Amino acid sequence: MNLRIHVKYFASFRDITGRREEVMEVPDGVTVEGLREHVKGLYERMAGRDQVLVAVNGVFASLETVVEEGDEVAFFPPVSGG
Amino acid sequence: MIRVQREDIDVDAVLGSVKTSGSGCVVGFLGTVRETSEGRAVERMSVEVYEEMAERQLSTIRDEAVERFGVHQVSVVHRIGDLDVGDSIVYIAVSSGHRDEAFEACRYVIDELKERVPLWKKEYTSDGEVWVEGERRE
Numbered sequence: 001m002n003l004r005i006h007v008k009y010f011a012s013f014r015d016i017t018g019r020r021e022e023v024m025e026v027p028d029g030v031t032v033e034g035l036r037e038h039v040k041g042l043y044e045r046m047a048g049r050d051q052v053l054v055a056v057n058g059v060f061a062s063l064e065t066v067v068e069e070g071d072e073v074a075f076f077p078p079v080s081g082g
Numbered sequence: 083m084i085r086v087q088r089e090d091i092d093v094d095a096v097l098g099s100v101k102t103s104g105s106g107c108v109v110g111f112l113g114t115v116r117e118t119s120e121g122r123a124v125e126r127m128s129v130e131v132y133e134e135m136a137e138r139q140l141s142t143i144r145d146e147a148v149e150r151f152g153v154h155q156v157s158v159v160h161r162i163g164d165l166d167v168g169d170s171i172v173y174i175a176v177s178s179g180h181r182d183e184a185f186e187a188c189r190y191v192i193d194e195l196k197e198r199v200p201l202w203k204k205e206y207t208s209d210g211e212v213w214v215e216g217e218r219r220e
Contacts, residue, residue: 008132010130010132010200010202011204011215012202012213012215015213055135055200058134058138059135059138060198074132074135074200076132076200076202077202077213077215078215078216078217079197079198079201079202080196080201080213080216081131081160081171081195081196081199081201081202081203082113082160082171082172082192082195082196082199082201
């Protein structure tokens with residue numbers, strides 16, 4: 001079984017991926033860590049980044065979090081507001 | 083008042099939003115666009131946001147500041163979009179009975195904002211465009 005999730009990219013990751021968002025099909029039971037590795041595999045320039053932060057449905061997610069159908073998963077570099 | 087907006091910040095309105103009759107002071111912090119960054123001349127800046135998450139994170143930080151320091155009200159307004167040198171980026175106002183806790187809470191809010199709120203600056207410098215990236219937080 002595959003899940004469909006909504007993936008968003010911000011700041012330098014938007015430049016790297018060339019897109020703001022995409023729909024992605026991922027295996028059932030995938031964790032945030034697994035998804036992050038998948039995305040790093042898709043985009044070579046993200047693979048070299050030490051800091052790839054992940055939020056699921058607008059909340060910082062632990063690496064063990066299991067992603068569910070329809071989730072919004074955002075990837076971004078360390079923040080720099082203020 | 084928790085807000086992410088393109089328009090300039092009405093500092094008086096934000097100050098007014100935190101005043102209560104039980105408060106003895108309001109402490110404010112205004113962040114502005116500096117003309118240099120790591121030795122480069124900054125011509126202008128733009129700020130990007132993950133909007134749905136940013137306002138929620140700001141509300142959480144506000145609640146933490148009230149809980150930790152016992153202050154009365156906290157407002158935060160952060161700008162996004164294109165900014166020039168000298169423009170306001172963020173304004174934080176905190177009201178409380180006495181000044182010590184207001185200063186501490188204001189410091190807490192700006193420090194947490196810089197680590198946890200999904201906003202990113204891009205500087206347009208003499209060497210080209212540079213995304214500013216902060217310390218990590220996972």
